[in-house]
Amino acid sequence: MEIRSEVSDFGATAYIRGEIDHHNAKEAREALDSIIARMRPQSFRLDLSGVSFCDSSGLGLVMGRMRKCNEIGSTLILQNPSEAALRMLSIAGMDKIIKIERGV
Amino acid sequence: MRDKTVNMMKLEFFAKSANEAFARSAVASFAAQCDPSVSAVADIKTAVSEAVTNSIVHGYSDISDKSECPIYIVCKLLESKRLIIKIKDRGRGIEDIDKAMQPLFTTDTDGERSGMGFTVMQSFCDGIKVCSKVGKGTTVTLEKRLDCR
Numbered sequence: 001m002e003i004r005s006e007v008s009d010f011g012a013t014a015y016i017r018g019e020i021d022h023h024n025a026k027e028a029r030e031a032l033d034s035i036i037a038r039m040r041p042q043s044f045r046l047d048l049s050g051v052s053f054c055d056s057s058g059l060g061l062v063m064g065r066m067r068k069c070n071e072i073g074s075t076l077i078l079q080n081p082s083e084a085a086l087r088m089l090s091i092a093g094m095d096k097i098i099k100i101e102r103g104v
Numbered sequence: 105m106r107d108k109t110v111n112m113m114k115l116e117f118f119a120k121s122a123n124e125a126f127a128r129s130a131v132a133s134f135a136a137q138c139d140p141s142v143s144a145v146a147d148i149k150t151a152v153s154e155a156v157t158n159s160i161v162h163g164y165s166d167i168s169d170k171s172e173c174p175i176y177i178v179c180k181l182l183e184s185k186r187l188i189i190k191i192k193d194r195g196r197g198i199e200d201i202d203k204a205m206q207p208l209f210t211t212d213t214d215g216e217r218s219g220m221g222f223t224v225m226q227s228f229c230d231g232i233k234v235c236s237k238v239g240k241g242t243t244v245t246l247e248k249r250l251d252c253r
């Protein structure tokens with residue numbers, strides 16, 4: 001798993017590539033939380049287009065970051081979720097409660 | 105008529121999170137001999153990942169020496185092209201299995217778990233059975249049809 005981030009006038013974007021499971025969720029959590037805490041972006045985009053595998057640990061990761069963003073008045077937006085990521089999100093009904101942007 | 109076992113494999117490994125990827129890939133490789141669809145392989149990987157992660161996160165949560173925390177996987181390939189995957193730990197066990205299997209139920213307290221693991225296993229497999237005894241351990245048996253091409 002690999003995380004890359006980018007900052008613009010609109011906020012911050014983090015790109016996750018590879019497999020999200022319990023083993024690497026901790027590293028992802030730390031990386032994302034440090035971006036959220038440091039940048040305090042108005043909107044925080046999480047690009048999931050490069051996610052090749054995702055289990056429920058990925059759901060926990062997204063839910064936890066949504067809470068972190070809410071706490072500081074920021075909005076979490078999921079960007080271009082891969083099939084693997086979207087499948088997990090829809091099982092939990094999270095595709096209905098989190099803003100998802102496609103084709104960006 | 106009895107459904108004959110045409111192939112079998114067993115794994116045993118420590119309950120270390122580094123083994124999560126190993127376990128799901130190993131089971132997927134075993135299933136590959138049936139030439140399953142890409143989506144069936146993805147389903148198997150995800151379901152195995154859920155069960156193994158549960159053993160690591162919940163089953164053995166109170167034991168720090170992971171060399172005392174074995175996880176066992178037995179895979180059987182039946183003549184009917186069904187894959188039976190048994191994932192077993194000797195951990196703390198589950199008190200109320202029905203409750204544990206409900207969507208969104210979790211005993212996790214740090215808010216980083218969604219309580220969707222069992223729901224994922226159920227929706228990605230054709231069958232699931234959970235046997236557990238408090239203080240003894242948990243066995244999850246998953247069934248997946250591989251002839252759905």
Ligand SMILES: Nc1ncnc2c1ncn2[C@@H]1O[C@H](COP(=O)(O)OP(=O)(O)OP(=O)(O)O)[C@@H](O)[C@H]1O
Pocket residue numbers: 056057059060154158159162163164193195196197198204205209210211212216217218219220221222223242
């Ligand atoms: N092998 C196990 N040993 C002991 N308890 C378990 C085991 N597997 C599951 N449980 C219990 O069942 C509950 C539900 O499991 P489930 O996988 O559905 O959700 P979770 O692991 O809490 O969250 P998620 O899988 O979404 O990260 C767990 O919170 C835990 O209490």
Ligand SMILES: [Mg+2]
Pocket residue numbers: 056154157158220221222
């Ligand atoms: Mg789980």
